[in-house]
Amino acid sequence: MLMTPGPTALPPPVREAASEELLNPDVDPAFADRYDALLRKLATVFGTDDEVVVLGGEGILGLEAAIASTVAPGDRVLCLSNGPYGDGFADFVENYGGEATLVGTDYDDALPIDDLERTLDEGEFDLATMVHCETPTGTLNRLGPALDLFEAHDVLTVVDAVSSLGGVPVPTDRIDVALGASQKCFSAPPGLAVCSVSDAAWERIEARDPDSLYTNLLPWHDAEQPYPYTHLSTLVVALSAALDVVLAEGLDAVYDRHREAARVCRDRGRELGLEPFPDPERSSPTVTAFSVPGQATELQARLHREQEVTLSTGLGGLEDDVLRVGHMGYNADVEKVTRAMDAVRAVR
Structure with missing residues (x-):
């Protein structure tokens, strides 16, 4: 019996969907219909009117793509952390030329809100990152106090909700880039990263104009070509079936x-x-x-x-x-x- 915090076991309707005959995502109109339906279901689970993107890769791709798309060399990014994934955001920021300021604490502590407030008062930041559920420590962070401070200082936010989305409410309407993945609370096979992107975040990404493809969210913003490379069609169908199970309940x-x-x-x-x-x-x-x-x-x-x-x-x-x-x-x-x-x- 698989009882890990992702990948999870798959319910029968998801296993059945994954065994369906392959759809060619590049030429088959049926895939386009399934993909559009998947985006609508995800928007319901996210609880957002923001644009939703489905990337062909494990959840870490979503985290890296969010940073690669929003962080330009020299940008100042505040990484709020009380766990391994919160710390990891700082590494992504440095890899893409940003200046990461890590406001962290011990892994068994709450988010350091007092330290965050002092840091925001002392300097200006372009972007902030944090984690909703730190899976390695089993911690669910209260995001409200931090989001209040980021909003007051006009700082865009990237939030890893990979292990919470679909299992607990996520305040997506207050987050600029909210990240999830197929293999956690959705109980679909691993291989898809999902994210919602606010209008303010798209403006930043367009100004940044990232030069990569696979870690770049901008090509997904093209309404005439909704997926810029061959999508993982079987995983899309399986995730759609998984969301049917969630929404039916x-x-x-x-x-x-x-x-x-x-x-x-x-x-x-x-x-x-x-x-x-x-x-x-x-x-x-x-x-x-x-x-x-x-x-x-x-x-x-x-x-x-x-x-x-x-x-x-x-x-x-x-x-x-x-x-x-x-x-x-x-x-x-x-x-x-x-x-x-x-x-x-x-x-x-």
């Missing part, structure tokens, strides 16, 4: 299901003497990261070998100290979570 019901699965996971963890890595009040409804100092890799191996359950460990310096249970998308299911935690109990 209803977003409010989906969010409730994620919260309940998270509650059961953490209650069972406490029974085993396990606590979430961050403060439980900041733990994400889509993933639980249990603190298991020095035990994570051994527990992961035993779970896979003895219980046929696949969980994830932490990343980087947390690899052996954090065990992660993904309860997102199709896996936000109390019965599945219960089975996964029964397996954890068996190997503890």
Whole structure:
């Protein structure tokens, strides 16, 4: 049983859609219709009237494309972070010639809003980045206070919502570039990055006029040629089917299901003497990261070998100290979570 925080297990309608006869995205009108329908469904899940783009690549492509498209050499970018992906935005900024200012804190802390306010008062910034759900630590960040400050200082925002979009509400209407991916809460196969782009962000991208193709959002803004290279048609069809499942259930019901699965996971963890890595009040409804100092890799191996359950460990310096249970998308299911935690109990 796959219970990782992405890729997730696929529901039957998605597996069936992925097995359909291949559509040629370059010449088949049926693909254009499916693609247009996918964009409308994504806009509903994003909760936005902004333009939506679907890139042919894993979620990291979306993060890099957002920076490659909006950051020119010498631009000042504030990277607000309390996790590995927040830190990683600074690397992207430097790679594209921007000047990154990292306002960070320990990975088990809340976003450093006081430090952010001081930094914004002391200097001017062209762009800001942050992460909604830091998957490696199981943290769901409160974006409101930071967005208030960025709006007050007229700073455009790029937000990684890869592990929250479709599982918890995302304040997309306050974000200039909001990023998601197919393999997380949508429970579609990995391989598509999705993003919503505000009018202000498009103005910046047009002024920047990036010279790349694959990491450039601008070609997707051409209404006469909605996808600038051969799209990943099977993945588009599968993601569309996954969104049908989400929208048929209803977003409010989906969010409730994620919260309940998270509650059961953490209650069972406490029974085993396990606590979430961050403060439980900041733990994400889509993933639980249990603190298991020095035990994570051994527990992961035993779970896979003895219980046929696949969980994830932490990343980087947390690899052996954090065990992660993904309860997102199709896996936000109390019965599945219960089975996964029964397996954890068996190997503890």
